[in-house]
Amino acid sequence: MNFNFTEEQEMLRAAFAEFVKEEIAPKAAKWDEDNYTPLELMPKMGEMGILGVFVPEQYGGVGLGHTERVMALEEIARHSAGLAMMVFTHQLGMAAILDYGTEEQKMKYLPGMCAGTEICGLAVTEPGGGSDVAGQKTEAKLEDGQWVVNGRKCFITNSHCGTATVITCKTGEDEKGRSTFSCIILEKGTEGYSPGREENKLGLRGSMTGELIMNNAKVPEENLVGEAGMGTPIAMKEIGEVGRASMAAIATGIIRGCLEDAVKFSKERIVYGKPVSKLQAIQFHIAEIRCDYEAARLMTYRAAALKDEGKPAATEFSMAKYFATEAACRASKRLIEIMGGYGVVNEYAAGRYHRDALGCISSGGTSEIQKIIVAGDTLKKY
């Protein structure tokens, strides 16, 4: 068991951190305040090799793995969890194309997405339900070599900026009359396809989340990703591994933000004639945040390492996502408590960390869904 990153991974982390320090950290608070999504950073992150870090070189990627991908998300989320949401959603869609697309599809879409000049996403959730995947109503019918798509998706990140989005649609029924689904790429500008309302979120601002409306949108037959009827397994695999890994990493980044800010504040804040870091009550909070950070981190990177080794990691990612996101809510609340009055003043980041943490719970599967998955696996194995 080697719990250390390689020298190269440390160098990558330092390079990502340098980029974050210059391009993200100084602006994150303002993005949150203005509900501004920094689309201009996508090409810059493309140049840094952040977006396509896990994509093979022949498709414009860097040829590394999910450990490195998750590392970049942690670094970004430490300062802007909202921006990290845009990045991970983009990567989620890319992963679907990479894992299940044809060679033509990969060559057509991935290079621009690695470069950040094209933005991707994966749209599953509908007004009728997100957790209830089998209940999706969006439908795609094959007519004259085209898919005609009708339906609505909601709470979709990158809804308003995506240039090519992978959307799950009902394309048939099985022998028991249950709906079967497929993944189909819809490109921006297609007639009948457009974003709808954009949500004004409590947290994870710095990313766009909204509706997608398909009204007789027609796309070529070859926009099908993977086999027809495989939509649910494809979406679940990508959300399960790439999506949950990302949420775990983003939550880990938030916890690290809470940890660093808690230490800084408690060393500088003088009360009763000495820094509050000398008070045991504050020390206990800090210790709890630290343990939450280390545990979230270990679970996240362990799952990523399994995936990079080609081993199944769905349950590990589920556990990491559940633990890290709940821990981020705890840690950020503790930070607010440590900071006293300052914790509820918007000039400081504590409130934003907490709002961002709360926003993480419902993305990539709620905590309840994760627990169902974990219980299912546990009851089989133990």
Place this chain on the structure above:
Amino acid sequence: MNILVLVKPVPDPEKYNEIRIDSQTKRLVREGVPTVINPTDRNALEAALQIRDAMEDSTVTVLSMAPEFSRDKIVECLAMGADDAYLLSDRAFGGADTYATSYVLAEGIKKVEAEKGLMFDLILAGNESADGATAHVPVQVAEWLKISHISRVCSLNVEDELIKLVKRSEDVMLSFQGEGPAVLAVTRDINKPRFVNAMGIVKARKKPLTIWSNEDMKLEESRLGLEGSPTQPGELIAPHMGRAGEPLVSGDATAADAAKAILSVMRKAGV
């Protein structure tokens, strides 16, 4: 054009407020201060990379005299885009002043040139290092090599093998034109160094990094380190700059009150 860039790993300048002197041992305590490539050396490397990228058949080599644990900083230079790197590393080199350091670097440059069978047209370096900030080493390396040197270069480009630069002096900007070989020491405003990115880090794996100790360099021990330094260090002092820090005005005073208080201090001081 073949370009060499001298780089020095130094304690991170952003953390210099944390450096202290141990009151018992009187030695420098820099635990917890990470090492980085001297900031203006990155400007020098960026300048070299820009010249190389604009000219065919050009290379950028990085050279450093540093302890072996700084190796990852040299790899960082390769990741930023340098083609190859040489690290001169030996206990005997340590403790050297700029005279002995520049001697070793100059000998290193000669050895690299002999290895590669070429002469460097340009040797670039940051104007001064963040830690010692003497600005001596680039000049002294040039003197050992008996080539030209110009410091405080704030603008540099190469057109058809002709080197054009601007040097910033106190009262004037001096424009020069000429050819190498020469040592040019560049200032921090000459350019904005590119980020090290993931692609560069992956490519750096395959780039050659050669480490030479004095067994390879074969330099006389008496010319190295403290023994080879014509200056010797004495005591280290951390100047106490602390002052009272009294509040200018009372707790709920306004900016206008602060302004009046400032004026009152000014009047008392007679300015």
Place this chain on the structure above:
Amino acid sequence: MKKIMIMDQGDPVAYQILGKAKSLYGDDADYVMVKFHKAHNQAMRLMEKAIADEKPDVILIGATALGEEVAPALGIRLETGVAAHCIDIIRKEDELAFMVPAFGGKVIGEIFVPGWGPEHPAIATVKPGTFDDSKADCRVIDFDVMIEAGEIDSGRKTQGTFRLTGIEPRKHAKSDISKAQLIFCGGFGIGSTDNWQKIEKLAEKFGGGAGCTRPALDMDWGPDESSMIGTSGKTVKPKVYIGFGVSGAAHHVCGIKDADVIISINNDKDAEVFAVSDYKGVFDAEAVIDALLEEDR
């Protein structure tokens, strides 16, 4: 009897150094100034000639753009040690200690040149403004006169393999802040070009100098390099220094440490600069600047 040689390149620093040298050695030393206000491109040649003729024990050079190249080069040619940009020189019986800052001024180290003497002169550079202006004088080797008289060729305008193709005067801050008795300084916290211009207005209104820190200079808000105060910029010794939005990094503080009174205005109650200030004000810099601009002189 020591012989102390000082390079006079036309900057007042030469006489600041002479004043200090005389305060250290008085009549125990012979002083000689090597003067060339023109022919900077001949500096090495002229200094080497003067050194060969005079055989000084110590050579002191102002740490200017020229001095920074001449001093270390002489060090190699004379095979001797060079102490860079000292902030003080101390005579300790037979020893001469040069006090040299490191780590942005956070640490000061003593530097010696053991065995210094005519065969092995100690060389040191001194930043302009470190020592006070002086009216002291001494014997002068005047190369300017010799150049005028055609005895010395002022040389082609070259520096090694490079030819000088242009000289452009630099647009400077209105007055030299190293002499100012009152200084208003803008740090990273002033945030904009508008606020820099307000600081310049303050300087004009109250008859002081306008300075800046390195981070403010980098943001391109308007100050010139010559307004920068710090170990790699100007050293100032005003009666009153007022900093706006200055955080207090070691290299800047080193440049203001000899000010009589330091007032700092910063909206961060934990700003490091407060620990090195006489008076602190936790206010928005712009608000106080505006209030000062409204006050009567």
